[in-house]
Amino acid sequence: xxxxxxxxxxxxxxxxxxxxxxxxxxxxxxxxxxxxxxxxxxxxxxxxxxxxxxxxxxxxxxxxxxxxxxxxxxxxxxxxxxxxxxxxxxxxxxxxxxxxxxxxxxxxxxxxxxxxxxxxxxxxxxxxxxxxxxxxxxxxxxxxxxxxxxxx
Numbered sequence: 001x002x003x004x005x006x007x008x009x010x011x012x013x014x015x016x017x018x019x020x021x022x023x024x025x026x027x028x029x030x031x032x033x034x035x036x037x038x039x040x041x042x043x044x045x046x047x048x049x050x051x052x053x054x055x056x057x058x059x060x061x062x063x064x065x066x067x068x069x070x071x072x073x074x075x076x077x078x079x080x081x082x083x084x085x086x087x088x089x090x091x092x093x094x095x096x097x098x099x100x101x102x103x104x105x106x107x108x109x110x111x112x113x114x115x116x117x118x119x120x121x122x123x124x125x126x127x128x129x130x131x132x133x134x135x136x137x138x139x140x141x142x143x144x145x146x147x148x149x150x151x152x
Contacts, residue, residue, distance in 0.1 A: 003078030004029040009124040010085060011132035014065065015058045017041050022138060023069040024128035029076060032131045033069045034138040039147050046148055059089060063096035064150035068142055074105055083118045083125075090115035100150055 006025040014021050017040050024032040040061060047057045062085060070080065084090060094113060101108050118124065130136045 004073075004076060005079040006030075006077055006081070007118045007122045007124040008066065008069065008080060008082040009118060009122060009128045010062075010065075010083070011125075011128040014040065014062045014085070017044065020132070021065065022128045022132040023065050024124050024131060025069060025073075025080070026123035026127045029073060030123070030127055031069060031073060031140075032127060032136070032138045033065070033140045033142055034131065035065050035068075035142045035147065039142060039144050042144055043147050043151055046151055056092065059086060059093050060096060060151055062086070063093055063100060064147055065142070066097050067100040067150055068140075068146060070101075071104065074101060074108060078112065080113045081118060082113070082115050083122075084115050 004027060006027045006029060008023065008025045010021055010023050012019040012021040017037055020037050021035040021040065022032060023035070024030065043061050044057060047060060052060060066082065070077070086093060094115065097113065098110050131138050
């Protein structure tokens with residue numbers, strides 16, 4: 001199977017603790033995960049108790065979610081374009097995400113990941129939105145244990 005180039009988007013902002021967040025990638029190969037609001041609140045509380053600086057808490061949560069979305073398919077992805085969610089913080093987010101990836105795949109090339117605005121016409125945007133609206137089930141619902149493990 002040839003390597004895929006995918007785009008990643010979210011629906012339901014990671015920092016909005018009152019709604020679930022859906023992360024999706026698409027472009028030939030696709031996957032969606034749902035991160036329930038209740039688990040986001042537990043994750044934020046965990047980061048607060050650990051003394052994580054306020055400016056990085058939501059970045060850490062997004063990095064953990066992105067990792068959980070991508071992890072099963074990393075070996076099949078040639079390039080990953082993630083929609084910009086925290087403008088100006090892409091480098092920080094990339095570092096956090098690559099740290100998680102390198103725990104499992106130490107040789108995964110960092111130049112296979114980039115952050116750009118992908119727009120509403122992206123298949124990933126439509127997939128995330130359809131899943132967020134309940135018109136399609138997520139491929140996975142993130143558990144508290146696996147989310148907290150990636151926040152450590």
